[in-house]
Amino acid sequence: MRLKLLGLMALFSLLSACSTTEKTPVVEQVKTQPKVEVDLNAQSLYQKALTKRDFDKIQLLYTARDKAIEEQDWQLVITICELLIESDGPDTVRNQLYIALAYTQQQDYHAALRTLESLNAKLTSPMHFYLHQEIYGNIYAAQALPHKAAPYYIRASETANKHQFNANKLNKSLWQVLNQLSIKQLEALNEGSSIQRGWVSLALYTQLYIGDATSLQAAINKWDYAYSNHPASFALPDDMQKIINVEPIRVNKIAVILPSNQSKQKALAQSLKAGVLAASENHPDRELHFIDSALTPEQISEQLTLLNPDFVIGPLLKANIDKLQQAGTLDAYPSMFLNTTPQALQSIDHFAFALNPEHEVTQAVYHFVNQEFKKPLVIAPGNHLGQRLANHFTNQWLEFSENEPQIGFYANKRDVQKMVRELLEVDKSKQRIREISLMFKGQLHDQPRSRRDIDAIYIIADATQTRLLKPSFDVNISPFAKRIPIFASSRSHDIKSDKTDKKDLAGLYFSEIPWMLPLTGTQQTLRSDFDEIWPERSTLEQQLFAMGFDAVQLIPHLRQLQMVPGKTLAGLTGNLTVNQDGDVERQLKWAQYREKQIVTLDIKTEKPTPLFIKNHQQETQEATL
Template identity: 30%
Template sequence: MKNVSLILSLSVLTLLYGCSTPVSDKTSGKQVSKPVTPEIEVIEDSELSALDLLSAASNESNNQSTILLLQASAKFIYEQQLEQALHISIELSKLELTKGQYNYNQLNIAEALFELGYTDLAALELAKIETDSPVKRQLFLQANLNVQQDLLVDGIISFLDYHQQFPVQSIDEAAYLSSLFSKLTPWQKHALTKRSATDLNGWLEYSDIVANNGYKSANLNSSLKKWQKSNKQHPANLLTPDLIASVLEIENSLGYKNIAVLVPLSGREAPLGKTIQAGIIAVYQTHPERQLTFIDTNSDEMTDIVDQLHSIKPDFVIGPLLKQHVDSYLATNQQQTDITETELVNDEFIISQGVEESITEQSVVTDEDLQNFPLEESHSWFTLLLNLPEHAFLSKNQFALSMLPEDEASQAAFSLSQQGFKSALILSQNTAIGKRMANSFAEQWQKQTSSDASIIYYPTGNKMQQAVKQGLDVNLSDERIYLLRNRIKENVKAEARNRRDVDMIYMFATPDQARLLKPYIDVNISPFANAIPMYASSRSYNVDIDRNTRRDLNGLTFTEIPWLLPMKQVNPLMSADAKQIWPNRSSQLERIYAMGIDALQLVDKVKAMQLVPMLRHKGETGTLQMDANGIISRTLSWGKYRTSRIQNVEMQ
């Protein structure tokens, strides 16, 4: 059937080529097409199949045949025969079309490319449409393209603009809009508050309510009732009954009492494990009814540790922490799950191991028996991993904390792009992690500004400052001054000038490197130019700093977890106690301690975050949110070096 349609489309297009009427170009003598008229035609959808439309086109006049072919291309897209649709549209683009036909054909090309997975190409083709009155299909495609290109803020605005003309009619449409708002990070959400669209304010208020109360039905119900009084016609009203029911279900299923914690308590990584242990115990003091069991992941093989978990039967597992232990834990769990799963033999279920005592080994059971005697999976307990797995996938009962530095870099790039900066220079360590962070920043920067950031990778040691000088083009200015002085025998007074195409610098550097780089950049900025604002990642911040360090880094703005910023802690009393007990603890261990605090607090929230994706946890490591894969990411706060103190900054 595919070959028949392609042959038929080719024959019709060939017929159209023969019917086109060229006109003479008097200036060149060449044959050119007649100029496109500015009319906009309305091309209605057809009830005929794509093949029927192709057949009909072969028997019609030139203009009517073109319309039928345009309809056929759109119908092929509807029928998911995308190659045929794209073939017809590309051939039609070579013919003389009216403005309306051209726009319709471009829409077909863009939609076919989008459905085939060529998102960037689809966006380029869609942008070629020339109209002030976009049609329904065009608006819908533009919204989907924005979302697929990871332009979530633009995608939400596009969908709200679409629904302004075509209001939400079903709970599925409302649920999809809700899912987009659920994905918003705090920094994206702040950017969205500066935009305007139909129902936007109502959605923002609704998402705030769910984010703060999505695990407490009483608070949620009360807040939503107040919201509904001023948003009676808002599409989110379609979602509130199911939302409240889900939160009630969550409340009834909570109450984890027996918690096992898998961290390294011996060996080289013992300081990390013991610091997490201390953070967990700090929170545990507010929930003494729970049973905590700490298991040293450096003392036994993972198979023995999982066997121990089967013995103590925990409700919830926190950890492992180290990446190799995470992968081993997931693999061991999966292997044991495979052993205890049911096996399908001759269309009958055979229970081999791990069954209820009342079912004998190798007995044949029916579906009804399985309902009466459910199997217990080896990993039926909930697990919050403290690191991301390298290869394995998470089950529905497994979650993972993400502390990826790439996420921090992406947040910084987005937030800084919203400050009006247009051209960024990235100074990064010439290391694997430095390159990952620089690339993440650059990718987000390009998405938001449509411009490429300049990246300078500096080596450690004496060559670091020279690399920075080259990045600022100061060395080129020095060379010009040197040449000028050699040509003119008189003494020439000159100041080197830095490049002027950079309005912001972002660095990925250790505290010691930042202390060398920041003053060096300051002195290499031309006195004729404005100071270039400088920003940094949390790697540049050290809680143990003196006045001289603050002076050298004065004005440097950086991202950091709330726990390490003044008056940003969620629990200031807990912070004060920790500083009294461990006054000289390093910044790295402080961040690990904060992770331990958040880990135990998340025990009561991960299931809610899974069922209510809008829910947020304001933790000591940042504002935490979960994606559809069970990965919990964080949004950091901002601080700024001052000579006498660290200042909080509201970048959002």
């Protein structure tokens, strides 16, 4: 239920920002309709207009149009606006803008962009420009691109402020996207007009001081003095008060629901437990209580009733999460499930934290698109996980490119060399060499050629398989061809294997959680302590230790992170954020094998612009040449 409610609220705020239910100036409304007509719904007004002629018809159509926008009957809005345009009604540009608005609300973004771009040279009034920029912002916001939406919304806000338009819904949409930006993105926008600086500085204060009510209130008072009568002031009495009042979840007593030491998941549970304990080490007054996840929901409920914990962590397995969700066992407790949940989260204080491999595959796609790679090659095992992640890569990639990636699956270690040669078409090159050699006598100087269209390689494989794949690509890519960068997921990285062999992986880029990379400061001390106590832990067990540690570290920040989506928490498993659905999302780090060491890279992965928007932008540029 919470997912549906929050989803509908977000969708409404993002996509209905241009509704004219606000009393913005409407130049074509000549006179007020009689009350009997105004009380009719949009469809009835439209049908009545069709019975009229000339001026009376046009006037009723405008009333029906505004009523249809109010009722969010977007198909009727399009029908009426098209009829008004055909009838040469006043302000054709505004009717076309309302058509673009309706397309946006129907999620037909292609049609909305075509309409907006056809109007670029026809915006003859401030209201035209205001609506034009706002609808553009809505489209980018709907694509989860707040950094692209913000400049459009800001320009619309500047126009509304200058010409005193009522822009309540625009203000809410702009405030929402600014709260999704990181501090670095906000700082890059903190320039320009006083309207722009006022919006951005208020969003910066929110991120910098959330959780510190005294400092935040002082910053708001300073802002209010510097930006009196600013359009962002709407947020001060309500939204900002909510942020000021948000209280961290108390963590004096934590219940952790994990498999017992007698279960098959004993090693996994112990690793998670060790992470939870390590994160609580500096809190001697904190109580930790561990509950066996194999117990029935009724038994777990009894234990929770006796404990009355401030927060519950777990369970780990989806089956155990499902049974507790169905029984409503955790409904009364703030909780964090340690996996993706089979059902939607029902409580505003329920969260889900999973080491989801799709997160890093998506991150790889974003990086490839931002690097302007055109034809990536994806290598994965032919098992269920390999196919799932390769399919996820393809689906994500096709949002940004019209070229399908090349996918290669291997069955086993023996299959690797053959598969690499076939994918790079080296075998075809060798066959051509043999055919030519039969045509000529004497010694031929030959060198097999690999295909030239592949410009990036992404390996989804474990450490052993990666140590076979990387050298196979190295020897089969033509020495005179441009070197193809090779990337891998975190599955390719294994600390134990690195101790004895790194040379075959030289040059390989890979994504990884910070805990598995060279660390500094307090994290380095924690790493040293871990290696001393548990020197033989597997990669998965180390990842789960980091997950348990981050789960505890997240608790006081969960509400704040969800309220301000652009805010992040640096964790052992990545930079952590919380989306509106309560899911913890991770951004991993990039690293590279260089000679005999691993170097962490400062690569920021930002969601690229979808293909359909880029195509529209290119078409517009070509049309202006």
